[in-house]
Amino acid sequence: MRIGAHVSSAGGPAAAFGRIAAIEGEALQLFISAPQQWKPPSLSDEQVHAFLAAKATAGIPAFFHGVYLMNFGSHDPALLNRSVASLRSYLHWAGELGVVGTIFHVGSHLGAGFDAVLPQICGSIREAMDGAPNGSRVILENNAGQGNCVGRTFAELGAIFRGLDNDPRLAVCIDTCHAFAMGYDLSTREGCELAMEELDREVGLDRIVAVHANDSKMPLGGVRDRHENIGEGHIGLEGFRTLMAHRAFADVPFLLEVPGFEGDGPDLENINRLKRIRDELKS
Ligand SMILES: [Zn+2]
Ligand SMILES: [Zn+2]
Numbered sequence: 612m613r614i615g616a617h618v619s620s621a622g623g624p625a626a627a628f629g630r631i632a633a634i635e636g637e638a639l640q641l642f643i644s645a646p647q648q649w650k651p652p653s654l655s656d657e658q659v660h661a662f663l664a665a666k667a668t669a670g671i672p673a674f675f676h677g678v679y680l681m682n683f684g685s686h687d688p689a690l691l692n693r694s695v696a697s698l699r700s701y702l703h704w705a706g707e708l709g710v711v712g713t714i715f716h717v718g719s720h721l722g723a724g725f726d727a728v729l730p731q732i733c734g735s736i737r738e739a740m741d742g743a744p745n746g747s748r749v750i751l752e753n754n755a756g757q758g759n760c761v762g763r764t765f766a767e768l769g770a771i772f773r774g775l776d777n778d779p780r781l782a783v784c785i786d787t788c789h790a791f792a793m794g795y796d797l798s799t800r801e802g803c804e805l806a807m808e809e810l811d812r813e814v815g816l817d818r819i820v821a822v823h824a825n826d827s828k829m830p831l832g833g834v835r836d837r838h839e840n841i842g843e844g845h846i847g848l849e850g851f852r853t854l855m856a857h858r859a860f861a862d863v864p865f866l867l868e869v870p871g872f873e874g875d876g877p878d879l880e881n882i883n884r885l886k887r888i889r890d891e892l893k894s
Pocket of ligand 1: 752786823868
């Protein structure tokens with residue numbers, strides 16, 4: 612189990628490898644464009660070569676996180692088109708840069724209901740995938756169940772998988788904070804087992820390619836997305852020990868998206884807390 616983190620790509624995507632090395636991370640996640648803007652990623656040949664060289668030297672897996680604006684449940688055709696174009700572009704660059712895949716949020720049904728938007732969601736993701744035919748994974752992330760967000764339960768993720776004929780490129784990233792806020796009690800053995808049974812039934816445990824390892828400021832079932840440093844939230848160190856012991860996560864990279872003890876994002880202390888648990892479980 613690799614312990615890594617989301618890091619900034621300021622100064623070019625290759626710079627992310629220096630940042631992950633500085634906090635001794637073993638896997639990384641990055642954006643390749645501003646996450647709050649539609650401006651598509653555009654990388655020069657130099658940036659591509661620098662990224663590939665840095666990645667080869669570091670020898671660690673990398674993941675993209677898609678932009679936050681995407682919404683495959685939108686009834687606005689312009690916004691839907693931009694969402695497809697944005698995902699397609701990330702999938703394209705994922706292939707070029709040899710990253711595992713692109714983790715993204717499906718969006719919101721805006722009150723229409725999950726079933727009403729499901730065909731459109733599947734059609735749009737299909738369109739993005741077909742426009743970037745390479746082996747990079749298309750990684751759906753569960754959310755905290757806030758508002759009308761799609762992908763709150765593993766059953767909803769399963770419905771999207773089936774709508775896409777369980778395409779082999781599809782995968783999931785489980786965010787521990789989101790799952791906990793949604794009411795999946797990953798902090799207890801029974802709760803974790805129940806959650807993983809549902810996930811296994813809906814998409815298959817082998818589809819988990821990443822975990823967003825975040826503690827939760829919200830209590831179980833709080834349905835709000837508030838990340839906390841590892842051990843400082845309602846999941847707690849014991850909770851992480853329990854979930855990290857589950858076979859579903861044995862070979863899956865854990866990526867931190869925590870506020871950090873200095874307030875500037877994932878840091879060495881958060882990484883070390885997860886590494887200590889991992890090493891205890893090994894011995
Ligand atoms: Zn996340
Ligand atoms: Zn979150």
